[in-house]
Amino acid sequence: MQSLTLFVPDETAMTALGAQLATASRGHGTVFLEGDLGAGKTTLSRGIVRGFGHVGAVKSPTFTLVEPYELGAITLYHFDLYRLADPEELEFMGIRDYFDGNALCLVEWPRKGEGVLPKPDLTITISAHEQGRLVELRAGSSSGETWLGALAPVDQ
Numbered sequence: 001m002q003s004l005t006l007f008v009p010d011e012t013a014m015t016a017l018g019a020q021l022a023t024a025s026r027g028h029g030t031v032f033l034e035g036d037l038g039a040g041k042t043t044l045s046r047g048i049v050r051g052f053g054h055v056g057a058v059k060s061p062t063f064t065l066v067e068p069y070e071l072g073a074i075t076l077y078h079f080d081l082y083r084l085a086d087p088e089e090l091e092f093m094g095i096r097d098y099f100d101g102n103a104l105c106l107v108e109w110p111r112k113g114e115g116v117l118p119k120p121d122l123t124i125t126i127s128a129h130e131q132g133r134l135v136e137l138r139a140g141s142s143s144g145e146t147w148l149g150a151l152a153p154v155d156q
């Protein structure tokens, strides 16, 4: 499946969708999270991180750019590139080591890293809709298509 759009009515449902994505991804790959300020990118990321059993806080790493998580056998990196001034800064961070295929990388504001970030397996675009959110998921690889196939029956 190439794409899927879901209506997600509230924060609880958003977190639950994150947990489903965690399971579908099996902890490997790259997910871009797009949408305006306050769209729900961090909320969905929190659901993914908690989906692997993390119980503590999940805050967006606005100032540090990346927050690493070791979740059992899974390594997850949560990026927030909102404050990235130049995509080249990612080169200085050693970006390739993060995206070596072993970890799951979640990237808020991926456009700030355009040209340096690798292609995502999944791009998620969140927009306000009524009291909730529309969440559009687009596969960018065969892995992403498999993830969407695993998600679809749950909500439809």
Ligand SMILES: Nc1ncnc2c1ncn2[C@@H]1O[C@H](COP(=O)(O)OP(=O)(O)OP(=O)(O)O)[C@@H](O)[C@H]1O
Pocket: 008, 009, 010, 011, 013, 014, 035, 036, 037, 038, 039, 040, 041, 042, 043, 044, 060, 108, 131, 132, 133
């Ligand atoms: N599906 C939803 N329906 C309604 N409200 C939601 C939903 N998902 C998240 N929210 C609410 O949206 C608000 C902003 O969420 P969040 O911080 O995740 O946005 P963000 O996209 O990460 O913003 P930023 O670009 O500033 O990092 C939170 O108050 C959260 O409760």
Ligand SMILES: [Mg+2]
Pocket: 041, 042, 043, 060, 080, 108
């Ligand atoms: Mg955020």
